[in-house]
Amino acid sequence: MREVAIIGIGMTQFGELWEKSFRDLVAEAGIKAISDAGIEGEKIDAMYIGGMSTGRFIGQEHVAPLAVEVAGLQDLHIPAVRVEAACASGGVAMHQAYIAVASGMYDFVVVGGAEKMTDVVGGEATNILASAADREWEAFFGATFPGLYALMAKYHMHKYGTTQEQLAMVAVKNHYNGSMNPKAQFKRKITVEDVLKSPMVAEPLHLLDCSPITDGASAVILAPLDKAKEYTDKIVKIKASALACDTLSLHGRKRFDSLPAAVHAGKKAYEMAEIKPEDVDLAEVHDCFTIAEIIAIEDLGFVEKGKGGKATEEGLTSLNGEIPVNTSGGLKSKGHPVGATGIAQINEIVLQLRGEAEQRQIKDAKIGLAHNVGGSGGTAVVHILEVV
Amino acid sequence: MREVAIIGIGMTQFGELWEKSFRDLVAEAGIKAISDAGIEGEKIDAMYIGGMSTGRFIGQEHVAPLAVEVAGLQDLHIPAVRVEAACASGGVAMHQAYIAVASGMYDFVVVGGAEKMTDVVGGEATNILASAADREWEAFFGATFPGLYALMAKYHMHKYGTTQEQLAMVAVKNHYNGSMNPKAQFKRKITVEDVLKSPMVAEPLHLLDCSPITDGASAVILAPLDKAKEYTDKIVKIKASALACDTLSLHGRKRFDSLPAAVHAGKKAYEMAEIKPEDVDLAEVHDCFTIAEIIAIEDLGFVEKGKGGKATEEGLTSLNGEIPVNTSGGLKSKGHPVGATGIAQINEIVLQLRGEAEQRQIKDAKIGLAHNVGGSGGTAVVHILEVV
Numbered sequence: 001m002r003e004v005a006i007i008g009i010g011m012t013q014f015g016e017l018w019e020k021s022f023r024d025l026v027a028e029a030g031i032k033a034i035s036d037a038g039i040e041g042e043k044i045d046a047m048y049i050g051g052m053s054t055g056r057f058i059g060q061e062h063v064a065p066l067a068v069e070v071a072g073l074q075d076l077h078i079p080a081v082r083v084e085a086a087c088a089s090g091g092v093a094m095h096q097a098y099i100a101v102a103s104g105m106y107d108f109v110v111v112g113g114a115e116k117m118t119d120v121v122g123g124e125a126t127n128i129l130a131s132a133a134d135r136e137w138e139a140f141f142g143a144t145f146p147g148l149y150a151l152m153a154k155y156h157m158h159k160y161g162t163t164q165e166q167l168a169m170v171a172v173k174n175h176y177n178g179s180m181n182p183k184a185q186f187k188r189k190i191t192v193e194d195v196l197k198s199p200m201v202a203e204p205l206h207l208l209d210c211s212p213i214t215d216g217a218s219a220v221i222l223a224p225l226d227k228a229k230e231y232t233d234k235i236v237k238i239k240a241s242a243l244a245c246d247t248l249s250l251h252g253r254k255r256f257d258s259l260p261a262a263v264h265a266g267k268k269a270y271e272m273a274e275i276k277p278e279d280v281d282l283a284e285v286h287d288c289f290t291i292a293e294i295i296a297i298e299d300l301g302f303v304e305k306g307k308g309g310k311a312t313e314e315g316l317t318s319l320n321g322e323i324p325v326n327t328s329g330g331l332k333s334k335g336h337p338v339g340a341t342g343i344a345q346i347n348e349i350v351l352q353l354r355g356e357a358e359q360r361q362i363k364d365a366k367i368g369l370a371h372n373v374g375g376s377g378g379t380a381v382v383h384i385l386e387v388v
Numbered sequence: 389m390r391e392v393a394i395i396g397i398g399m400t401q402f403g404e405l406w407e408k409s410f411r412d413l414v415a416e417a418g419i420k421a422i423s424d425a426g427i428e429g430e431k432i433d434a435m436y437i438g439g440m441s442t443g444r445f446i447g448q449e450h451v452a453p454l455a456v457e458v459a460g461l462q463d464l465h466i467p468a469v470r471v472e473a474a475c476a477s478g479g480v481a482m483h484q485a486y487i488a489v490a491s492g493m494y495d496f497v498v499v500g501g502a503e504k505m506t507d508v509v510g511g512e513a514t515n516i517l518a519s520a521a522d523r524e525w526e527a528f529f530g531a532t533f534p535g536l537y538a539l540m541a542k543y544h545m546h547k548y549g550t551t552q553e554q555l556a557m558v559a560v561k562n563h564y565n566g567s568m569n570p571k572a573q574f575k576r577k578i579t580v581e582d583v584l585k586s587p588m589v590a591e592p593l594h595l596l597d598c599s600p601i602t603d604g605a606s607a608v609i610l611a612p613l614d615k616a617k618e619y620t621d622k623i624v625k626i627k628a629s630a631l632a633c634d635t636l637s638l639h640g641r642k643r644f645d646s647l648p649a650a651v652h653a654g655k656k657a658y659e660m661a662e663i664k665p666e667d668v669d670l671a672e673v674h675d676c677f678t679i680a681e682i683i684a685i686e687d688l689g690f691v692e693k694g695k696g697g698k699a700t701e702e703g704l705t706s707l708n709g710e711i712p713v714n715t716s717g718g719l720k721s722k723g724h725p726v727g728a729t730g731i732a733q734i735n736e737i738v739l740q741l742r743g744e745a746e747q748r749q750i751k752d753a754k755i756g757l758a759h760n761v762g763g764s765g766g767t768a769v770v771h772i773l774e775v776v
Contacts (some may be wrong), residue, residue, distance in 0.1 A: 001492060023524070052450075053443045055516070060523040061441050062474040065636040065766030074640065077652035079631035080767075081480055084470045086450040092469055096484060103491030104389060131449040136411070139447070243467035248453040252462065264465035318654030379468075 001102040005228035006236045006385070008037025008221035009347045014171060014335035015185040020056050022116040025217035027070045029112055029340075033219035034071075037231050041073060045106035047080040048097040050113035051339035052088030054121040056128045058116050067112065079106075081106060086132030087165075087288060089113060090218070090342025091243075091372030091381030092339040097232055098241040098383075101222045108227075113329070113344070114217035115337035125213045129338070132375040134249035146210060146289070148250050148376045150202035153291035155256045157204065159306065164204055165307030168195035170290035171208050173318050178329020179361040185214050185335030209290040215334030218343040221348070225388075234354040237369070239275070242268035250376040259377030262299040266371070269382040273367075278303035280384070281365040282352055284345035286373040287330040289305060293317075296371055297325060300382075319360060327360050329353060342372035353387035389490040393478030393616035394624045394773070396425025396609035397735045402723035403573040405603040410446050410504040413605035415458045417500055417728075421607035425619050429461060430528025433494035435468035435523070436485040439727035444516045446504050453654070455500065467494075474520030475676060477501060478606070479631075479760030479769030484685035486629040486771075489610045496615075502605035503725035508741035513601045517726070520763040521635035534598060534677070536638050536764045540591035541679035543644045545592065547694065551681060552592055554697030556583035558678035559596050559720055561706050566717020568747040573602050573723030597678040602723030606731040606740070613776075617658060622742040627663070627755070628655035628772040640763040647765030650687040654759070657770040658689075661755075665689035668711060668772070669753040670740055672733035674761040675718040681705075685713060686758055688770075707748060715748050734771060741775035 010032025012025050020028075023073040026049070034041060047067055055061040055080045064080035085092040090113030097111035119124055126146075131141035133148060172192055178184035190208060198207040209384035228235045246261040247253055253260065270276060277300060285300070294308035302323050311317065316327035328334045328348035331341060349368035351357045370383045398420025408416075414437070422429060435455055452468035455492050473480040478501030485499035505513055514534075518527035521536060544550045557615040560580055566572035578596060586595040616623045634649040636642055640727040641648065665688060673688070675681035682696035690711050699705065704752060705713035714735035716722045719729060737756035739745045758771045 021524070055443045055519050057439045058523065059519050059527070061416045061519040062473060062521075062636060062763050062766055064473060065763070068633045068635070068766075069635040069640060074633070074635045075401070077632040077634060077649050079483075080633045081473045081484065081631070084472050085447060085452060095467075096469065099491055099493050101486055103487055103493070105487050105491070128443070131443050131447050133450075134454070135446065135448040136409070225541045243469070244465040245462070245468045246465060247451045247457040247462045249448060249457070252457060261465050375450050375453070378450055378456075 002104060003225035004098055004101045004222055004238045005225045006220050006350055007223045007228050008033045008349045010036055011183060011344055011347050012216050013028045013183055013220035014214050014216035014337060016118045018118065021135040022114060023070055025116060025215065026114050026144030029217035029219040030071055030110060033110065033221050037221040039108060039221060039231060040069060043108050044073060044078060044110055046078055046100060046109045048093040048111040049082050050093035050333060050342060051082055052084060052086050052089045052115060053128050053131060085379040087338045088342055088372045088381050089339040090380040092303055092379065094342060094383060095241050095243045097222050098238055101224060103295035104240050107224055109222045110219055111222060112217060112219035112342065113342055115338035115339040116215050116336060117213045117337060134261050137249050146202035146205055149289040149291055150205045152256050153204050156291060159257055161310035164196060165192055166313050167209055167290040168192040169312050170287060170293045171195050173265060174287060174326050174330040176330040177319060177360055178333025181329045181334055184329040184333050185212055186333045190274040205289055211288045211331035211336040214337040216335060216337035216340045218347050220343060220346050235388050236350050236353050237386050237388045238383060239386045240269035240272035242272060243381050245379055246377055248378045253378065258295060258299055259373060259380060260369060261377050261380035265380040265382040266300045269384050273384040279367055280369045281367050282324045282327055282362050283371060284328060284348050285325055285371040287326055287332050288336060299308050300371060324362050327357065327362060342381065345372060346368040349385050353385060390492055392489045392610055392626045393613045394488055394738055395610050395611045395616050396421045397738045398424055399571060399606035399732055399735050400604050401571055401605035402602050402725060404506045411458055412500060413504060413603065414455050414502050417607040418498060418603035421609050424617035425609040427496060427609060427619060429459060431467060431496050431553060432461060432498055434466055434488060434497045436481040436499040437470050438481035438730060439470055440472060440477045440503060441516050441519060442473050446507060473630055473767040474762035475726045476730055476760045476762030476767040476769050477727040480767065481770055482730060482734060482771060483631045485610050486626055489612060493613055497608060497610045498607055499731065500607035501728035501730055502604060503727040504603050505601045505725060506603050516552040523635050532624060534590035534593055537677040537679055538593045540644050541592050544679060547645055550591040550697035552584060553580055554701050555597055555678040556580040557700050558681045559583050562675060562714050562718040562720040565715050565748055566706060566721025567724055569717045571716040572721050573600055574721045593677055595712055599676045599719035599724040602725040604723060604725035604728045606728045606735050608731060608734050623776050624738050624741050625774050625776050626771060627774045628657035628660035629768050630660060633767055634759050634765055636766045646683060646687055647761060647768060649765050650684065650759060650761060650768035652686045653768040653770040657772050661772040667755055668757045670712045670750050671757050671759065672716060672736050673713055673759040675714055675720050676724060688759060712750050715745065715750060733758040733760060739774050741773060
């Protein structure tokens, strides 16, 4: 297996983009990534695209050839593959693209993610998202994602004494970070009081504990490390790419205070990268709900199990903390176009490692980690990147 | 890249399986393949699953962890990936699994495909399938798949003199073959007259020119060639796995008498396998409509462009012809559970190469080819298998 680098990144504005179609979003992110890499389109060997429920959000499956057509690469007949893993679709697409380049099968690969979620009416988005849970055993009985994560939050509060305020502090931190990210859906700072006063969605999760419904796309360009030098002098290497799965349903798990697939993917990634959690300089984690970030920083070994709430309160994960988490604003403030999220996380890590994150730049960031989760933890992907 | 073999196959009955859920189908095909290989579940390193529109057919996205859960492998947290490429979902999953094993990333990989299509009401299935066409530029204006393939048929008839009877002969042949396949949805033989008398769906395609709506699942087990010997003495090697894409929309193409992506994938596969079309002993091709088989045998180089109808009439592709095509009954008679089709084709080729195809067995079959198409040719996958 060869070493693999990221030579280009691109993403659209995240938000309610009523004037843009899925096609527009894919084109914009792809063109930005290709321009950033300074590579000619004809050099592209293959494409991977992550999309969760394009069939239900916009009535369009089979989006890989759509991406080929949008890129104008149809006459080269390059292989293109859509990957679906709910909210981890982007991360899993990245994992597949990594294998494809590492194996020697392809050299230059575009990997993107996109979702156009705001074309459906209100509650329908929540119903579509519930297709990432176990339809027969969870969703049909009314357990949508806020409900499933609320169960985890309740258990975490009961077992470890995590508080509503600590949950809220995740949102406050991520909105603060997002206020410095021009691509973020929500750029306003919020307070703990704002979160606690916002409407209850599924107790104990308030509206401001939840990530939003978002349109957006993101893309990166992968290349073998030895060819990356021709395109950039700020080479970001993929030190690890690990994917793990679990039961689709939450009720099938042995524990509710952790996503075992994420623990497993994290361990595999640390082994592959030959590093420890304390070597990570910053992380983008899957904060679809505030409780999810608290569980994530525990699962990834940044803090002991049960200490995630306290650590957040003490500022460990803030922009100037020991391990800044979600410098982009995370899913909470940057927005969560489900298929795009995994690749948007990679975008942020690359920006930080290149020193291009402007106001929200972490000093001397060398190693970054991205943690992308599908559903209630049926799928988890961890990538570790290093600037070389 | 390592050589890769198929050490196990399994598939469910194809048909209207109202008493079985998607979950049941995945379990049955997977267990059959694992039993056929004689491998313990704990040896499985990864899973790939092809499904086209599970989100719309059964309200369930994120089916990869569902497959892990069904297989009881959740505590191993093995990586599992869903791939979607419309009716080529199975073939593309196979291609990804091939890369994963060939690269050395994983040893034993289950690759499956499944679709549960008969739980939606009548016309809705056609609408869901139309999400594999270009929704914005084709489907919204009423161009569903029978219409798109009818355009190709009309053009082929106009340009090359292909007749309605020749189209019908594809269906007659495939129903004859399917009558000997216990897994086929339709086991009754039909005549040219039956086809021509059946209701018109989209001129010139009659009902019996069209493949049906089907429930079903199929699976195969891949292993590195050097480890395959421990599990079977009838080793079937993957000589080639090639994927190519094109525009999503039919109107964007330069020609309508060919699927350029299939031509491209075919050429790549022949190069990779170091063989010529005349070396192929049998083929499973994507006969979603009768015209599709005629175009396929031309695109794959079995006959010259424009001669597909005549060749079918002359029996070239019949069970005792020079190059038997769709010995399983094809999509037409065996049925077409879209996500499962690509893997079901591989199942048939393996049966034939092992000499286990019973009544429909081709004598001395050594090399078989599978041709799986998504939509109107936006995606095409060609696999070439050889018994060693």
